[in-house]
Structure formats: C-alpha cells, structure tokens
Amino acid sequence: MSLEEPTPEDGAVEVLPTEGDEIADLLGDLVVDREEHVNAPGFVIRPDTVQETLTRLRDEAGFDHLSCVTAEEREDRYESIYHLTSFDDRQREVSVIVPTAKDDPVSESAEPVFRTADWHEREAYDLIGIDYDDHPDLRRILLPDTWQGHPLSQNYDQDRPQIVTLKEWENPLAEDHREDEGDTMYVNIGPHHPATHGVLHVKTVLDGEQVADVDPDIGYLHRCEEQMCQTKTYRHQIMPYPDRWDYASSGLLNEWAYARAAEDLNDIEVPEYAQIIRTMGAELCRICSHMLAVGTFALDVYGDFTAIFMYAMRDREKTQNILEDLTGQRMMFNYFRLGGVVWDLPEPRDEFFELIRDFLDDLPEAVEEYHDLITSNEILQSRTIDTGVLPPEVAKSYGATGPVARGSGIDYDLRRDDPYGYYDELEWDVITEDGCDNFSRLLVRMREVEESAKIIEQCVDLLEDWPEEERNIQANVPRTLRPDDDKEIYRAVEGAKGELGIYIRADGTEKPGRFKIRSPCFSNLQTLPEMSNGEYIPDMVASLGSLDIVLGEVDR
Template identity: 35%
Template sequence: MSTGTPLNQVASAEQAATGGPAALRQQIRNYTMNFGPQHPAAHGVLRLILEMDGETIVRADPHVGLLHRGTEKLAESKPFNQSVPYMDRLDYVSMMCNEHAYVLAIETLMGIEAPERAQWIRTMFDEITRILNHLMWLGSNGLDLGAMAVMLYAFREREELMDVYEAVSGARMHAAYYRPGGVYRDLPDHMPQYRDSPWRKGAKLKRFNAWREGSMLDFLDQFADDFPTRIDEYETLLTDNRIWKQRTVGIGVIPPEQAKAWGMTGPMLRGSGVAWDLRKTRPYAKYAEVDFDIAVGVEGDCYDRYLVRVAEMRQSTRIIKQCVAWLRANPGPVMVDNYKVAPPSRAEMKDDMEALIHHFKLFSEGYCVPAGETYQAVEAPKGEFGCYLVSDGANKPFRVHLRAPGFAHLSSMDAIVKGHMLSDVVAMIGTYDVVFGEIDR
C-alpha cells in the first residue's frame, strides 16, 4: 500500500513556494465569500462579493442590476400621465414621495401649479409615507439584528396608515394618487370600518372602530395624538437595549466629509451631523409653511441613524397635525381647472359627448409637454429622490432619469465595512434602508 508524500514535506514545499509559514497562514485565512444574491433579507436582489480575513472584511464589492426592470425606458415609451404608477414601484415603501418628484417635474415644464389644498394634501401624505417607510425600516432592521418584537409593534401602526392610503386612492401600496396639476380626488368624508368577524367582535370591534367614526382628517388627528406614545414603546424595546447597542454603536461610522463625498442624503447624511434636508433648504409643496426640526446625529454610526429615523417619525407627526388643521379650515379644489391635464367631471361626461371624448383622449393619448428639461427633487424617506425630465414637445418624455438615494449609499459599502466583522455587514445593509426597485430601476 502506497504511503504517499509525508505531510511535513508537503508543508515545506508549500512554504517554499509561498514565502514561508506566515504567507501560508495568510493564504489559508483569506477567502472570498458570496453574500447573496438573495431577496428576502435585502428588499431586492443584492450580491456582495466579500474578501474575508477570517471573519473580518478586507473588501466588499456590491453587484447590483439583478432586479433591473427598465423603468426609465418604459416611462419614455408612454404618455407622461401613464407613468405615474411606475413611480410607486421604484421604492415601494415610499410610494407617494416618488410620485411627487415626477409630477413636480411635469408641472415645472408645463408651467402649472397645483391648487393650494392639493399642495397641503401632498405635504401631509409625504409625511404619512415617511412614517410608513421608517416603520418598515424599524421592523425589518430589528429582525436583521435579532429583535423580533419590534416588527410586530411597528406593523401595528403601519396597518393604520395603509388604511389611509387605501381610503384615499383605492390601493394600499401603489396609490397613483398624485397627478400633474393636483391629486386624484379630495380626502374622503368617511373612513372604512372593520366588520364583525371571529377576530373582532363586540367590545373589541368597537375599540378598533373608535377612530373611524368620522372623516379621514378626524382619523389622522387621533392617530397623530396617539403615535408619539407608540414611538415611546419602540424606544423602550431598542434605544437602551444592551444587545441593540452592541450591534449598532460604533458600527459603520461615516464622517461628515465622507458622507458628502459619497453623495449621501437623508438619514445617512443627517446621521453624520449634516443638517441637510430639502424640505428646509429647498422647500416644495407647503414645507415652508409648517414648523418642524431637522434631526441630526453626532457619531455617524448605525445607532445614530436609528435615532435620526425615530426622531423623524416624531417630526412627521407634528407636520401631519399642522396639515390636518389647515385642511379642516380650508376647503377648495384639489385639481387645476385646466382640461389639458384634468379630466372632466362625471356629471359633465353624462351630459356632454365632447367631455366624454376628451376624457378618453386624455387617458389614452395624454398631453403634449413643452420642450425643455428640468430636475425636481423631494426629500424622500431614504434621501434625495430626483427626476430629471427632458421633453421634445411630444406627449411622451424624450428622457427620464431618476436619482435614487439608495444607489449612492450602496456604492459606499466597501469604504465603510472594511475592517468590520461579517455580522456588521448585515447591520450596514439594514442602516442603508435599501430597496432595489429604485437602485436597479
């Protein structure tokens, strides 16, 4: 029976070829790992190629584009008004904020402005969307780092606000509620109520419907009064939690200069102490008329970015209260009185064949937008979401390009996670709050 080559001779040969025992040990310790591609843990399909030294990251190479759906090219093949629903499907937890940037770009090129009431409604729903986004982030990031209960708490309030989305637009997620020239319709006078069921009946059913006896504004008023105590519950679970702090304090520190160099915006930038918020620096809609504070961090780590998002939910609640008060006191139109962009009313279509034909032509052919180009951006929950729009005078855009905050953030992955442990990569992906619908587009 052959005994083969002795192991000590094999080791001596490898050491001679690689430069000695230290180099051999380094080769054994360094390896490449595929992190993904996967969907459930990353709100999209992310592939990270990690070069590891044991459990320490030496290099991180993010590969994106695995979810590419051609949104920009699809928008260039359809009339302007038919692309509003595409915007919902980019960052699908910041739906109306995406719509806002797109309709602002069209309104700028056409030289029209939404009625004042519509602008207040947009401001209010932008903040409802911000809370929806941050609740999703809080729950999913908690799960990523091992905290399960917070997701159940966060989704409790999220369902209430999804009911508001559904009541105003008919859809719980992809609303298509904002339109060039205003919004689809005014706020409803009644909120939908829960019906008797095995899960909700008697006194329990009455408690669930207590806020739903009046209008949507009544519902939102009561929600805004109650929500700060719910945020206190989230903070009780996490803010001073020893395990949560061990996973986030000092992890993924981004100095303010580095954050600006990478083009970061939103909580990623404000978490590093830079008080940049388009709602304050370049106000749109009615943000110049509402009172709120910009939440900023100090250390620029994952924990600070958590605190910034929690503080933003409190500020969004303040804004919603102010919008509700204004909307109660000021009825009015929510769409421009301009048949070029606004459909005729149903009553007009019943009596006037010309109005009926106009309705069909508006939704099938759209309208021609004057030639020109513009860039309009909003402070979306994840950062600056912008729409660069070019028109050549036709009824379809010549060029649509969308500025997604998550793309700039994910590009910095290598610079930030280098030297951290493998488990810290999960914390960084969570703190980026990525959704690949907007990153890959």
C-alpha cells in the same frame, strides 16, 4: 423657526458664484458653449476637461454635491450631464454637459473628484454605452456581463432575446478564488438572503471574521423603469410607475418627484389645497417607510421575527389604512396628478380626520415603546454604536442623502432647503445626529417619524378649516402635454431614503425624450464598502440594514 433662509456664517458664502455669468467667468476657457436648463445654467465642456472643471466648481464655487449623472444618446452625439449642487445651499445648481463623438464616445471620468461618479458612470456605460477614461472599474453594473449592446442607446434591438442560464455567465465561485492559497475567504451574500432587504448580491472577502473587501453587485431587480417612462405619456401614463421605485410604501413621495419635475417643466401651478393634501399623504408615507426601516433593522440585528418587527408592521397597517381611505390603494397609490391630486378627501371627512388623529395620538406611546425595545436595549447599542462609521466628508463625496447623510451630521433636507409643497408654511425641524454610526441613522429615522407626525397634524388642522368653496384639488391641465423641444429639467424631492431626483428632456412630443431617475438608495448603497471594510461581518449586515435600501429603487 427652522425654515428660514440659511444665513451665511461668514462673508465667504456670499461671493460664491451662483449666476450663470459668474460661473462662466470662473470656468473661463473651459466652457465651450452654454445652455439653459429650467433648473440651472448648463455649461458645455470638452470631454478631456471633466476633472478640471468639476474640481474647480467644487473647490472654488462650493458645488460639493454631485447629485446625478445623466447620460443620453442624441441624434448627433452622446452626452453626459453632471448635475451639481451644494449641500449648504440646495438652490444653487449647475449642469455640466459633456458631449462626446458618436463614433468614439470617450469622456474623462469624474470619479477622482466625486466618488459617487463611480457607479453613475458605470450605469451610463452599461445602459448608454459611453466609455469613461480613468475610471477605476468600468464594467456593467445593472445588466449581466453576457449582455450584448446598450439598451437605452438608439439602435438597440429591443426584440433580441438576452436571457442566458447561470452557467453561461459569471460563476460566483470562479476558479481563481477556489485555488487561492491566501488566508481570506470569499462569501456570496445574496441575492437570495434574508438580510439583504431584497435581491442584493454582496460579494464579500473575509479575513477571519473581518471584512477585507465588499463589492455590492446590483441589477437583480433592474426592471427598465427609465425605458418604461420614456415610452409613456406625461399626462397620465407615467404616474403609476413611481409607486414602484421605492415600494416600501413611499409611493406618494416618489409620485411627488415626478409631479414636481413635470409640473415645473410644463409650468403648472398646483392649488394650495391640493398641496396640503399632498404634504399630508407624503408624510404618512414617510412614517410608513421609516417604520419598515426600523422594523427590518431590528430584524437584522436581533435576527428573528420578534416583537419589534411585528410592532412596526402593526403601525404600518394603521398608516396604510389611512392611505387606503385617502387613495383607494394600500401600496401603489397612483394618487397624484399633474396639477393636483385625483380626488378629494374621503367622505365623511370628520371620520377620516378622526382616524388620523387617533393614529397621531397613539404614536408617541408607540414610539416610546420602540425606544424601550430598541434604542435603550444594551444588545442593540453594543451592536450599533460606533459600527458602520460614515464620516460626513465621505458621505458628501458619495452623494449620500436622506437619513444616511443626516445621521452623519449633514444638515441637508430638501423639504427645507429647496422648498416645495406646503413644507415652508409649517412648523417642523430637520433632524440631524452627529454620531455617524448605525445608531445615529436609526435615531434619525425614529425622530423623523415624530417630525412627520407634527407636519400631518398641522395639515389636518388646515384641511379641517379650509373653506368649502376653495377645495380645489386640481389645476386646469391640458389633456395632452407637449413641452418644447430640448427643454431640460432636473428636479428632486426629499424621498423617504433621500434626494429623489428626476431629469427629463423633452423632445417636442407627449413622451419624454430622456427620463433619468436619481435614486437616493443607489448613492447610499455605494457607501457600504467605506462603512464595512475592516469591520466584523455582523456589523456589515447591520450597516446594510441601517442604509435602508430598497432594491427597486437601487436598480430601477
């Protein structure tokens, strides 16, 4: 069974410092103060020792995954929190807290240690206003360059109009490009472009047909999700928003991310029956999402609304029908509640189970069809095999997770490594492919669909035989939730695109003091330049398709 505790291959893993005191010993004088987060020990360090601390944690303690960087403004200081964990053992976590002064918020950049810090720190600079020393390219990332102020800082004027016309901000065809004498050519791909999967803008420099430089420009769908969540109450008001982060029908997976963080923050136990319903619904969403990824990837590579796209849509319609029966909605489910789900399975249950079983029975044939049309097609193979190569070390440094990491041979899946829900009771496998190319990522998604089908089947079996009197769909949760002041938590689940994490700091009221979303697409998209520099431009489009980004989640 795949869900056993990963056994250490040699003695070295066992001596890695995991407990708070061991890490404190390792860091020695670097630690100024200690905090206790719900998920991990926290260490306060000075802003000029960030690189030293993170390097030591990475090299000597095996914390090789910078999952998230949270920045926030407190009453008396700015804070950057680095949430570190390990690809080999997800349950080892540590938070590194870097306070900076209110009047001069300058902190050392973590970019030289973890490449993924590049975008995370740019976002922190953009929204909060912390400066990072040594950062290679500290400029706004989500908001336009003309923006005044930092919207998530405390004295920001929310009513100030900030909309300007295109003329007034950056001209994409700036004079310096026009006058260039060089051999390269500058091409804007997007933000309105059929191959960018939404409103992504890729600034590309071409040398002939080869890509010389790629700069993904995001923020065209930054709809203030974090601010929205910070102004809503825990109990009911936040839950509709996760549906809209990764809107490629991964709603329940996203809701689970919030539910898991908020439930752990408030010590809520979820009944087993509700966990099984959650697991089943979440895996249906994963199938739905991967189908869209496969369909649009074929669309990118073949370049037309061909059979594969329509087939994928056909199968998505089937899953959406099931989910609609379960939740009442096609896409924006709003089905989870803290402590369970909102209602029980639809009546008559037999009919509902039969609907799922019919879908599962047809699925192997459908997957076979996809393999005939896609993976065994020579055109697609020549377009995808050995293009968009992402070596595992690079993927780890960029914090890539989900199918992108597993396509590079990184055996990392939160459903197994940091179990939640009902996953650790079920029989299924984590899929990895070690081709590191576009084809591997496609294969991982298609094989994961089959694994999800296995999980759903087991859930249906369990739900069918569940004793009538124990069908408890919600725990007793108080009407108003007020977690203790300064209680902090960072929790993640395996979304369709990867590790979807949420950091919440409670401030003693019924609304979160800081709500930070760690989006898998945000980190995955960062690997695009690594994968496409030096490749042909059609391969860059294929790589972008294989990353399966959803801009709603990249920009939040």
